[in-house]
Amino acid sequence: MSVERTLHHFPLDPASRQVRLALGEKRLTFSEVQVRYWERPPELTNLNASGLIPVLIETHGEDEPLVLCEARAILDHLEEVNPEPALLARDAAERAEARRLLQWFDRKFEFEAGGYILHEKMEKRLLGMGAPDLTNLRQGRDGLREHLFYVDRLLQAREWLAGKRLSLADFAGAAHLSVIDYFGDMPWADFPAVKTWYMKLKSRPCFRPLLTDRWPGLTPAPHYDDLDF
């Protein structure tokens, strides 16, 4: 039975990007609805009580549509229902490592680095809250460098973030870093292993739609869509 999918998302939201990358890598087609989540539209809160994007709606023929909320729940569902290509290794240790890093990016990295930068440079713009607070921005950039040292060290010893194979952890990392890169805040030159890894990801077909994302009033850094940056 054919499945129709609709993704409710915001192009510059890291959680939404994780799901778009996984859908793209698995070659699952979907239509999209771009959501101005910061306005808390009732269409969104009716779908997801937390008011968070992304939300994926799957329609299987005449059945009741399946409404999938929260990024991690969507990723787990996609992996279970469409297991090939696999985005988690078969090996228990490498699976656990991918899941550790998923949570690390979505909590530790986002709280201490990405969240500050995106709040100051993106959300304040979207909300009409004026210029970035430079103290917060500096805190975010300091956190970013600290966390990139850690990611760089991992990638010096591994082909992909969780080990030998591409996994959800790589998409989580790339989703978070790509939005920071859109705003020109990625210090690529100081983290060569991260840069090499990101170049590999950036040239995959699943990444292409992200590189064409633009939002009115938010101009990307000049190198944002350059594969050879």
Next chain:
Amino acid sequence: MSVERTLHHFPLDPASRQVRLALGEKRLTFSEVQVRYWERPPELTNLNASGLIPVLIETHGEDEPLVLCEARAILDHLEEVNPEPALLARDAAERAEARRLLQWFDRKFEFEAGGYILHEKMEKRLLGMGAPDLTNLRQGRDGLREHLFYVDRLLQAREWLAGKRLSLADFAGAAHLSVIDYFGDMPWADFPAVKTWYMKLKSRPCFRPLLTDRWPGLTPAPHYDDLDF
């Protein structure tokens, strides 16, 4: 091959409690190391770069031990390796609903309710930071009531949080609420469906160890370990 497990955790940490409940429900034995995570001990940061508990170490005979970090990664691993009793439904919609609620409790609920209350009433004590800030505490309590209305509404229509069967979502919810209850901040009387559901969970064998948890200087509410509260 027999598996030996050691859980590094803190008794009053909601994430640690989720894992203890899942281990208990699956009747998996483990030894425990209680971690003073707020002191950021090197034994912990050597195990988990994020410095977060819980960490579960599995030793399989002579093999290299498997170090499992971050609560969600541990829960997913336990579910895959020890599938019975199942803590996720077979049905895709109910699985997705459980995972939505897992993320809802760990982000939305913790950020807007539990995190405030536990920071003011627990972490400040542990860190020697003095008395709770009443504005923050009020914000946490207001968030708690708002979120309990939502949980109560769900439970009026369902036997368990995610639907027909007990799942990881129930343990996530119970883990968060049980710590708030330790500090006497659960307004049970106003949320009868939540109270009925919590009574069912509280009387399960997996819950017993949590009811005996105590920490020096942190006295539980008198009804904390009362099954008929």
